[in-house]
Amino acid sequence: MEIPYIVEARPDTGLHNGKLGIWLFLASEVMLFGALFSTYILLRVGASEWPHGDLSVLLGTINTIILIASSVTMVMAWASLKLNDWGKHRLYLALTFVLALVFLVNKYFEYSEHLTKGEGPWHSTFFAIYFTLTGLHGLHIVGGMVVMAYFLGPGAKLWKKNPDQFANRIEATGLYWHFVDLVWIFLFPVLYLL
Amino acid sequence: MHSDPAEVRKSVRSYITVFVMLMVFTIITVGVSRFHFAVPLAITVALIIAAMKGSMVAGVFMHLSHERQLIYGTLLLTAAFFFMLLFLPVLAYMDRVRY
Amino acid sequence: MDNATTLGTVAHGHAHEHAHEELGWWRTYVFSVDHKVIGIQYAVTGLTFLLFGFTLMMIMRWQLAYPGRPIPLIGTWFGQDKAPGGIMLPEFYNQLGAMHGTIMVFLGVVPLAVGGFGNFVMPLQIGAPDMAFPKINMMSYWVYFIGGVVMLLSFFAPGGAAQSGWTSYTPLSVIATSGQTWWLFGMIFLITSSLLGSINFIVTIIQLRAKGLNYMRLPFFVWAQFVTSFLLLLAFPPLEAAGVLQLMDRLAGTSFFEPSGLVVSGKVLTNAGGGNPLLWQHLFWFLAHPEVYVLILPAMGIVAEVIANNTRKPLWGYKAMVYSLIFLGFMSFFVWAHHMFMTGMGTAMSAFFQTTTMIISIPSVVILTSLLLSLWGASIRFTTPMLFALAFLPMFGIGGLTGLPLGLAPPDIHLHDTYYVIGHFHYVVAPGTILALFAGIYYWYPKATGRMMNDMLGRIHFWGTFVCINLVFMPMFIQGLGGMNRRMYDGGMQYAHNQSLLKWNVVIGMAAWTMGLFQLPFIVNFLWSIKHGKRVENDNPWQATTVEWSAPSPPGHGNFAIAPVVYRGPYEYSVPGAPKDFSPQFEPERA
8 A cells, every 4th residue: 555645635635745744844833933932022021121223124124025035936936847847946946045045144144243242142131032033043944945955956856757746845845935934024023123 | 726827827926916015015014113103003013014924925925825724724723822822921920929 | 464564573584575675674673664663663662761760760769768778789870979878869869850750751651652552553543554754754753762862861961960850940950960951952852753743643644544434433542642643743842942942041141041130059140131930931831731631642542442342332422522632632722820820920810720721621521431431331351451441540530630629729829849749640640641551552462463462461460550559649649738848859858747748658669669560570571472472363353343453463564455444433332233243444334
């Protein structure tokens, strides 16, 4: 007996295994970041004073735009596969990877600026939660880039063997990537603007 | 699902539309923060804008708007627990015994 | 089918290959992606950790029964920094306590109940060839294994293992020795393993059910694993986050949990302050409360299977039990601060959590009552698994009932942090879950190995364990009601109010060590029967109705030659007019 519904959807659920799997994973990630947002709320409410304007709104805004753009290129990478355009798919996936890299480079500059001023996580609870939230988010970006690199590299072979399964995997990667974007959409105003 | 090319091309148009909307909302949220509202109002406005952006990403990019009930159900459940996690600790803090 | 996938029983040579490529020894028995091998790996590792955690407790009980006396036989093995001259240092007692809890919960019970039983039985019960994601399944075991090794190695860290309770409350845990850092890293591995496993379980149950197996025909065991997996999926991440925060407090100088102006050993800490120790408690208990349902639900699942099978009757109130399971799982996320009644919460929040806690006791009662009512009018077969399953019922009853005064804020004022709490939670987990897990081992052993465990040894194991375990935990209620606090390395002898209660420590110790001896027949039986147990006459020695019994014993790779089809509910025993007293789910109607 082979494992069914790896590629085709199960009739009564309308899902293939990987799609259900990735959504469940994202649900757990909501709880993970939820704990950190809860930490932020509790610490801020309990604080007598909370810093304002310590972060570069410009860099944050630029990074927001970059990440949203990468979300578009990611979904286009998947759509190209559905339109059977392998070339466009490779282009969009590579673009997503590059945008992610730019995001990280910006983050590197941001972090360095704070650290040289002595504003590390040890400096205050604000910086503690700032570094933890953006750091964990950044690790998720790295994770996404590793997966993208795999599908740009050795993983691309699956397109020849089983195009539908490959498309499913890109869709799953996309769902993960959009989630990473979603978290940033909330992180940005909470940390940079409020 | 989206195997039909015409369907996919329609979706592509919605992706571009959403991208533009997200850019607009980003500018708005940064612009609004310049006004330095009182904290409760600032939080409310920022979260509303973020929620709108988030729903667009989830609904359109993640195809959640035409996803299966099973997925919705799981996310609804998660949302319930998420809000509990977010608010009960701080409510407990505000209800604490003061000496 | 050829590739037998259980310990020790290598099938009759590989003279003829099937469609599957020949995997080497390592890929067949060590890095296998077969759910049965992985299930057995989890089960054996879990049992080993249970034994280790139990041994830690036996050593603790010596100190509690005879404070300050050198530990006999092995006392000098622990070295100068833990037990100079064989006399346990308070720090060592605390290490034993913290690690006993951690190991039993995270390395023993859950891996056995979920990783072991869930992995092995569930795919067979739903008629699937394997889990939805076999490679992720394998990864989840090895990540658990690494986490376990990290936890064990922590004993050798300078200053010893974690010693701030399995609950690792801050700020004590933040200033504790390096063993605590090991604990935190270990937990991150364990939580990751759990996450991988829970996703696998949920997708498998939803997507890989056999034809005809709709949700209300699922064995209760599968439902229990399903709800448990949702608990693990959604409740563990906050603890993972909290673990990272505590690591940052310990290693990166942050103050998530350290309040301003904290004084340690007469010196004010120089860190930023502004943290909240209760934040840790909220994040920890957000997981740890659903975690206790993770501990009990699989056990209820096993008991339901064994009871239905040995009463030759359908389970009473199956539907009510399933809805109760779902409601219980849902409510378990809203009760956590009943562990925090004594942290200065006001009356509003205390009332909220007290109310949700009372509400959550209802589904547990429904499940227990249904299991009890299932015995009414039954032809009970007192097989060894049934003995354990029957014992579970009153034990869980005592555990559950003694939880009520703890879940109500006013009596909790007196009982919090006393031995009453220890008695309560152990009754649910030890005489409760662990007895149920034993039932499961005796019950499914023939499916996994093709052989029965020895019945006489099984009954000795049962009676010895059952009597001793009650002697261990019942006195704790007396001690707790008398005001004896928990986590005191000298058994509480310094307090006047404890003096009349100290004698119980000797009783408890004796009972614990005797219980240890009674595990020997089990260990011998488990290992000996692999090669020498009585062979089963057919694949369904218990004459059971669920799908796993249609597979060979042990099942081969892929489990079923052709996909099973399910025709009826899971517990069609003694159907009027049927030719035999059980109508298996997988057998078609006769023409």
